[in-house]
Amino acid sequence: MIRISGVSRKFGEREVVSGIDLAIRRGEIFSIIGPSGSGKTTLLRLIDLLDRPTRGSIMFEDSSTEGPEHERRAIRRRMAMVFQKPGVLNATVEQNVAFGLEFRGMQKDRVHERVTSALEMVGLSGLSQRRALTLSGGEMQRVAIARAIVTGPEVLLLDEPTANLDPLSTGIIENLIVRVNRERKTTVILATHDMGQGQRLASRIGVMMDGHLVQTGEIYDIFYHPVNRPIATFVGIDPVSDGIVESNENNLAIIAVHGVSVQAVTALGKGQRVALCIRPEEVTLSLPDACPPASSARNCLAGTITRLLPYGPFTRVHVDCGIPVTALVTRRSSEELGLAMGMRVNATIKATAIHVIPDPEDKDNPPHTTTG
Ligand code: ADP
Numbered sequence: 143m144i145r146i147s148g149v150s151r152k153f154g155e156r157e158v159v160s161g162i163d164l165a166i167r168r169g170e171i172f173s174i175i176g177p178s179g180s181g182k183t184t185l186l187r188l189i190d191l192l193d194r195p196t197r198g199s200i201m202f203e204d205s206s207t208e209g210p211e212h213e214r215r216a217i218r219r220r221m222a223m224v225f226q227k228p229g230v231l232n233a234t235v236e237q238n239v240a241f242g243l244e245f246r247g248m249q250k251d252r253v254h255e256r257v258t259s260a261l262e263m264v265g266l267s268g269l270s271q272r273r274a275l276t277l278s279g280g281e282m283q284r285v286a287i288a289r290a291i292v293t294g295p296e297v298l299l300l301d302e303p304t305a306n307l308d309p310l311s312t313g314i315i316e317n318l319i320v321r322v323n324r325e326r327k328t329t330v331i332l333a334t335h336d337m338g339q340g341q342r343l344a345s346r347i348g349v350m351m352d353g354h355l356v357q358t359g360e361i362y363d364i365f366y367h368p369v370n371r372p373i374a375t376f377v378g379i380d381p382v383s384d385g386i387v388e389s390n391e392n393n394l395a396i397i398a399v400h401g402v403s404v405q406a407v408t409a410l411g412k413g414q415r416v417a418l419c420i421r422p423e424e425v426t427l428s429l430p431d432a433c434p435p436a437s438s439a440r441n442c443l444a445g446t447i448t449r450l451l452p453y454g455p456f457t458r459v460h461v462d463c464g465i466p467v468t469a470l471v472t473r474r475s476s477e478e479l480g481l482a483m484g485m486r487v488n489a490t491i492k493a494t495a496i497h498v499i500p501d502p503e504d505k506d507n508p509p510h511t512t513t514g
């Protein structure tokens with residue numbers, strides 16, 4: 143529904159958003175994730191037509207957004223943005239939410255109807271007469287979202303919607319975003335530096351780094367198949383580097399890394415320098431004498447436990463297998479196996495669960511990036 147083609151934005155000499163190609167689909171939750179300063183807010187402001195690109199174009203449905211201001215305003219009204227630090231007016235909650243509609247000259251009874259429904263949606267019906275300035279941060283954010291959805295936008299843009307909130311309020315806001323998307327069929331575009339939030343909410347994710355959209359895809363693609371090291375690190379995998387492909391037969395490669403041989407599925411050929419990404423939830427631990435039967439597409443690496451960290455209902459277990467391997471196991475299986483520091487264990491990882499990225503230092507085989 144929104145098509146962004148070759149969009150760049152320069153401030154002075156500095157291009158803070160560069161050559162973005164991206165299509166947002168009607169009805170989806172699309173999350174733009176990336177570290178602070180990567181250009182997320184600048185891109186959101188361009189999409190919301192608050193700013194104009196220095197290069198490239200943005201189409202909203204079949205309309206160009208490069209027309210005169212009155213045309214841009216008409217398109218803008220089909221969207222609503224919640225800023226990172228939304229202010230509230232020194233008025234009641236209800237008046238805060240009604241303000242935009244009254245400004246547009248809507249009749250009083252229709253305003254009331256819409257405001258009531260928006261406040262119900264965000265769960266603030268009981269607080270409609272409270273002064274907005276007396277609310278908690280999470281409640282103020284819900285007022286800001288009510289103010290945005292009350293106009294019935296087709297697209298809701300949210301900039302770091304939970305940046306300064308406690309976990310409880312964050313959960314409420316995240317549920318609310320999903321409900322607005324499902325119940326009102328609102329397309330949601332969300333910018334966040336919290337990759338967990340991107341993962342919890344979005345149907346698709348775009349990763350921004352240094353003004354570039356470096357990877358776009360389904361959550362699975364981004365979290366299991368990051369195209370380069372910075373993205374891998376950003377999505378919570380510490381890639382093991384200095385690997386080299388020793389052989390490759392029908393995409394089943396043997397990779398030597400720090401003296402350990404690992405089987406992985408990749409198209410990269412012999413001699414290619416690589417880094418390996420292994421998600422902790424893909425690693426299974428077993429006792430040394432219980433190594434599963436050798437299989438052609440499974441790695442069973444013997445190692446020693448170097449660290450045990452509680453992680454919610456799980457334990458993160460660091461194992462030195464010659465290469466560092468982290469496993470995420472349930473507390474229960476950790477207890478059943480009697481896992482402890484210094485203990486010998488086997489780490490089993492399927493060849494398909496090891497994601498291989500080309501080493502960017504390898505000039506002959508530059509890494510690719512995808513968009514779409
Ligand atoms: P993010 O939202 O990912 O943290 P921003 O889009 O806010 O990133 O900013 C990207 C870069 O652009 C930052 O280095 C920021 O300082 C710069 N920038 C943003 N807006 C302006 C502006 N109006 N003038 C000059 N530089 C800007």
Ligand code: MG
Nearest residue numbers: 182183301302
């Ligand atoms: Mg920002």
